[in-house]
Amino acid sequence: TGGKITWITAAYQVQNNLYRGTETVYKQQLRLLVQQGISNPKPHNIWDNDFLSFLKEIPENDEIIIGIDANAPLNNSSFAKLLAGKHLQDLITKCHGESTPPTYDRGSMTIDHILTSPRIVTRVKRCGILLSRKYYASDH
Numbered sequence: 001t002g003g004k005i006t007w008i009t010a011a012y013q014v015q016n017n018l019y020r021g022t023e024t025v026y027k028q029q030l031r032l033l034v035q036q037g038i039s040n041p042k043p044h045n046i047w048d049n050d051f052l053s054f055l056k057e058i059p060e061n062d063e064i065i066i067g068i069d070a071n072a073p074l075n076n077s078s079f080a081k082l083l084a085g086k087h088l089q090d091l092i093t094k095c096h097g098e099s100t101p102p103t104y105d106r107g108s109m110t111i112d113h114i115l116t117s118p119r120i121v122t123r124v125k126r127c128g129i130l131l132s133r134k135y136y137a138s139d140h
């Protein structure tokens with residue numbers, strides 16, 4: 001109503017890790033960027049810049065919902081900087097407090113988030129996290 005749009009998207013922030021296997025998303029992105037003629041690409045930094053550009057294109061009055069595998073907790077300084085411009089909030093933290101469970105089955109931190117604009121958070125009645133591998137075939 002009133003010309004307002006709600007942007008809903010999913011995102012995956014590639015890890016900043018060169019040393020893992022050859023078929024990681026990082027290595028896939030690295031190969032793609034090299035094929036595009038980018039010398040010495042840094043996939044993590046390029047993703048950050050692309051994500052910031054995407055957020056800047058969203059008008060201030062529009063709503064945002066982003067489901068993201070951030071590969072980082074909310075208190076990670078570089079990830080927090082990405083969120084600062086749009087004042088995005090983590091829906092799970094807002095509904096359940098700071099003691100959120102690990103969202104990666106071999107990890108100890110919450111690295112998957114549902115980020116929303118502040119007006120969305122105030123309208124949500126309930127939300128939750130399904131435990132990995134218990135209800136679906138994934139490690140997140």
